[in-house]
Structures are given as structure tokens and as C-alpha cells.
Amino acid sequence: MEYIQSKKYDFEDVNGMTLKQLNQHYKLYEGYVNKVNEIWTILNENKLYENPNPTLSDTRSLMLGQSYAVDGVKLHELYFSNLGGGNNMPYGDILNEIQKKYGSYEFFKERFKNIGLSMRGWVVLSIDPLDNNLHIYGLDAHDVGTVLMSYPLLVMDVYEHAYMIDFGIDRKKYIDVFIENINWDIVNERLSNYKKTNRDFPRKYRCISDKINIKKTYGWANYCKD
Ligand SMILES: [Fe+2]
Numbered sequence: 001m002e003y004i005q006s007k008k009y010d011f012e013d014v015n016g017m018t019l020k021q022l023n024q025h026y027k028l029y030e031g032y033v034n035k036v037n038e039i040w041t042i043l044n045e046n047k048l049y050e051n052p053n054p055t056l057s058d059t060r061s062l063m064l065g066q067s068y069a070v071d072g073v074k075l076h077e078l079y080f081s082n083l084g085g086g087n088n089m090p091y092g093d094i095l096n097e098i099q100k101k102y103g104s105y106e107f108f109k110e111r112f113k114n115i116g117l118s119m120r121g122w123v124v125l126s127i128d129p130l131d132n133n134l135h136i137y138g139l140d141a142h143d144v145g146t147v148l149m150s151y152p153l154l155v156m157d158v159y160e161h162a163y164m165i166d167f168g169i170d171r172k173k174y175i176d177v178f179i180e181n182i183n184w185d186i187v188n189e190r191l192s193n194y195k196k197t198n199r200d201f202p203r204k205y206r207c208i209s210d211k212i213n214i215k216k217t218y219g220w221a222n223y224c225k226d
Contacts, residue, residue, distance in 0.1 A: 001037065001040070001041045001044070002037050003036065003037050003040045003041075004033055004036055004037060004073065005033065006029065006030045006033045007077055007080075007081075009026065009080040009081065009083075010084075010085065011023070011026075011084065013084045013085035014083055014084035014085075014181055015084070015177075015180065015181060016166075016177040016180065016181065017163075017166050017177060017181070018165065018166055020165055021163070021165040021166040024161070024165060025076075025157075025161060025162055026080070028076075028161060029072075029073070029076040029077075029080070032069050032072035032073045032076065033073055035065065035069040035072075036066075036069045036070055036073055039062060039065050039066050039069060040066075042062060043062060043066070049062075064143075067142075067143040068141070068142050068143045069142075071142035071143045071146055072142040075122055075124075075139075075142055075155055075157070076157070078124075078152050078155040079122075079155045079156065079157045081183070081186055082154055082155060082182060082183050082186045082187060083178070083181050083182070083183065084181045084183060085183050087183070087184045087185060088179075088180050088181065088182060088184070089105075089184065090105055090182075090184045090187070091184060091188075092184075092188050093188055093191055093192065093195075094153065094184060094187050094188050094191050097127070097133075097134050097191065098134065101133060101134040102134075109179060111136065112125065112136060112156075112179070113172075113175050113176075113179070115136055115138045116156055116158050116171070116175045117158075117171060117172065117175070118138060119138035119139060119140060119145070119158055120140040120141065120158070120159070121139040121140050121141045121142065121144065121145070121157075121158065121159055122138070122139040122142070122145075122155060122156065122157060122158060122159075123136060123137075123138055123139075123155070123156040123158060124136070124137045124138075124139065124146075124150075124152050124154070124155050124156075125152070125153050125154040125155075125187075126147065126150035126151055126152050126153060127150070127151050127153060127191065127194050128147070128149075128150040128151070129149060129150075129151070129198050130149075130150075132198075134153075135147075135150065137150065151190070151194045151198065152190070153187050153190045153191055153194075154182065154187050154190075156175070156178055158171060158174075158175070162174070
């Protein structure tokens, strides 16, 4: 059964990376889409597997495969769509948010690069409804380091497969080229979508916490009067 389909991306407007590199990467993404369909087909048979076990079991394999493949699809779609074709300098609301959190775009860029050189899988600039602020999260794999409910704005793949054909092991050079290719139009669009749908979330979240009696600890009482 085909539950999801691969999305199409135009790589012609990516500068400094070859179509060979990008098309090979895209093939990996298609593999994750196929695996999601395969796993969901199995799970939707609603079969109960025998001998559930947290060391080795059929159910465990399916669960680990599911989160790895689903996150693999989502992260690659975010990555391909924020790569190329746009304004390569931040502007507008995302620039305001970056300056507010990191002081300057230059500092943000250095921290983003630094995290890119420190992780094995991904760098994700997110806005987190926990405090309604920007955070850069580092992932060692699609499903290792992902943060629940944070809203991804800018995603960079740092797995070797993302750059090895064009840059060998020179990840630093790849990251520089990636940064030059960021589509800030898309990043601003994601930020705008977050603000439209999540604006009240931090307050509501804290009010729920208040109801379970931790307001005195964190001083959130004023959020919950209405
Ligand atoms: Fe990748």
C-alpha cells in the first residue's frame, strides 16, 4: 500500500553542489518513503506479534524502523525545500528572531556551523513552544536528538552522504556552501505558519502545568488568570 509519495524538488537552483550529489541524496530519501509505506502496510494489518521484548523482537524492530523512516522522510523534505532558490541572507521576521536570540546573524551562523561539525546527522533550527523562542537542536540520527513538538524552521543534513561526492570529507566546506544556499523565504514562511498556529501555546502549556500545582516553583501564576 502507498500511504505517502516522494515529493519533487528542483535542484537546478542550488549553487556549489552537483546534480549528481543531490540526485544521489534524493534517491536515499525515496528509500525512506518506500520504507514508511512498507512499515505502515505491515502495522496496518493489525497483527499482534508474539514474544514482545525490548532487546529483540518483531514489534521492537517495527517501532525502531518506523520512527527512523518517518523522521527520515520529514527531515529530508524540510532539508530539500530550504536548500536553494532563495535569498541567501536572512531578512524579515526570522532575522529579528535570530538577532533577538543570538545577538547577530554572524554569531548565529558560527554557532550553527559549530553544531554542524559536532553532530552526526542533522542540525535543526526550531522555534520551541516551550518558551516561544529559537533553539538549535543537534541530531545524531533521524530519531536520535529529535525534540517533540518543536517546530523546525531550518534543517541541515550533515550525514556524509549529503556531501561526500562533492566535498569528500570536507564537511566544513559543505556547510559553508549549504549556508550560502539557504532559502530564507521558506524559513520565514515556516516561522509565519508557526506564529499563526501556535501563538497561544506557551501560555496554555503553562496553565496546564499550573493546574498540576507547579506554579509556585516556576512563577507562572499570571499566565492563567483568564
Ligand atoms: Fe540525508
